[in-house]
Amino acid sequence: MGPKPFIDLGGEVIVNAAVKVDKSSKLITVKTGEQFGYDKLVFATGSVPVIPKFIPGHELQNVFYIKKSYPYIHNLTSKIAALRNIVVVGGGFIDADAVILAIGYLANSRLAKETGLELNRYGDIHVDNYGRTTVKDISAVGDCAQTFGFLTGRSDNIKLASTATAEARTLGHNIFGIRIKKCISATLGVFSTEVNGLAMAGAGANESSAEEANVEFISAKFSSPDRHPGTLKGTSNLTVKLYASPLDGSILGGEAWGGKSVGEIINIISMAIQKSITVYELVSFQIGTHPLLTSSPVNNPIIRAAEEIIHKIMHNQKARSHGTEPKQLADKEF
Numbered sequence: 388m389g390p391k392p393f394i395d396l397g398g399e400v401i402v403n404a405a406v407k408v409d410k411s412s413k414l415i416t417v418k419t420g421e422q423f424g425y426d427k428l429v430f431a432t433g434s435v436p437v438i439p440k441f442i443p444g445h446e447l448q449n450v451f452y453i454k455k456s457y458p459y460i461h462n463l464t465s466k467i468a469a470l471r472n473i474v475v476v477g478g479g480f481i482d483a484d485a486v487i488l489a490i491g492y493l494a495n496s497r498l499a500k501e502t503g504l505e506l507n508r509y510g511d512i513h514v515d516n517y518g519r520t521t522v523k524d525i526s527a528v529g530d531c532a533q534t535f536g537f538l539t540g541r542s543d544n545i546k547l548a549s550t551a552t553a554e555a556r557t558l559g560h561n562i563f564g565i566r567i568k569k570c571i572s573a574t575l576g577v578f579s580t581e582v583n584g585l586a587m588a589g590a591g592a593n594e595s596s597a598e599e600a601n602v603e604f605i606s607a608k609f610s611s612p613d614r615h616p617g618t619l620k621g622t623s624n625l626t627v628k629l630y631a632s633p634l635d636g637s638i639l640g641g642e643a644w645g646g647k648s649v650g651e652i653i654n655i656i657s658m659a660i661q662k663s664i665t666v667y668e669l670v671s672f673q674i675g676t677h678p679l680l681t682s683s684p685v686n687n688p689i690i691r692a693a694e695e696i697i698h699k700i701m702h703n704q705k706a707r708s709h710g711t712e713p714k715q716l717a718d719k720e721f
């Protein structure tokens with residue numbers, strides 16, 4: 388994002404590397420030696436790729452990391468263009484021309500530590516719901532700042548651009564005093580990607596994260612074409628899987644896969660999780676449909692997956708009222 392909107396508002400942009408922060412005199416020293424004073428300071432130093440220093444050869448030529456640097460990625464692309472055998476780590480025991488390690492990111496928080504800011508066990512800068520660190524007038528947002536799990540409230544380390552911008556927006560509103568209350572108390576984690584034309588997305592709890600956190604859930608999935616009729620050109624099959632609490636039916640998580648509509652379908656599910664919408668409310672979820680744009684009004688996969696969960700909850704209640712342990716109902720294929 389360019390700095391123009393900031394400059395238009397009267398801001399001045401200085402491109403340099405901050406090497407030292409003196410929090411008592413409120414002075415920043417940059418690489419070229421100049422010093423700048425501040426009233427409020429925001430750490431947005433991002434993250435750096437995990438480098439597995441315990442693996443011999445992690446620094447060999449043709450071992451690459453996915454660094455957030457255009458020249459580095461450009462160089463990587465041109466270097467591997469002529470190579471045939473490329474290992475993406477996780478690919479097993481294979482004799483290669485180049486290795487690409489993409490095994491996660493850690494907060495770029497060395498300067499924050501040297502400044503005396505508190506870090507959590509992942510090395511992320513400790514912040515409150517408004518992005519404020521433990522030091523007065525210093526805040527942190529984005530990949531370098533800590534996040535908390537949406538369901539568990541446990542220390543988490545979600546590093547996403549969507550999360551970073553939400554944090555930056557709320558900090559912008561609250562940096563000179565809390566104006567919008569209870570901004571980001573926990574981070575949901577909404578992911579989407581596309582591989583070979585298949586879009587895939589997830590929000591909140593899924594099977595493994597819910598089991599790991601010992602969260603009870605009922606899940607159901609529903610598939611339907613994302614146009615109607617499904618014979619229309621450009622139609623993809625859209626599948627939605629929802630996870631809900633078996634007690635009150637509130638949506639805990641969701642997954643979606645199929646065509647490009649997945650990118651926004653997961654954002655609807657994210658809203659449902661954030662607002663604790665239940666499967667019972669989704670039955671009357673008011674939607675707009677159009678043959679060329681959406682699934683059929685009778686087969687909206689979010690609503691139909693919610694209905695499947697209601698069916699499963701009722702099935703379980705019925706079995707228990709008869710004194711039997713309910714049998715797990717399999718997902719129906721539609």
Ligand SMILES: Cc1cc2nc3c(=O)[nH]c(=O)nc-3n(C[C@H](O)[C@H](O)[C@H](O)COP(=O)(O)OP(=O)(O)OC[C@H]3O[C@@H](n4cnc5c(N)ncnc54)[C@H](O)[C@@H]3O)c2cc1C
Nearest residue numbers: 403404405431432433434528529530531546547548549551
């Ligand atoms: C390959 C890849 C794909 C991704 N895809 C997605 C996606 O599809 N969706 C999504 O939501 N997220 C995605 N992400 C994650 C996303 O890029 C990050 O969450 C986001 O960039 C975080 O923004 P940030 O501003 O916190 O940090 P960064 O983007 O890391 O920016 C930090 C900046 O601070 C600068 N800096 C660091 N130290 C100093 C210093 N001492 N002085 C001055 N400047 C300093 C750095 O040079 C950098 O410009 C992806 C990441 C990668 C690597």
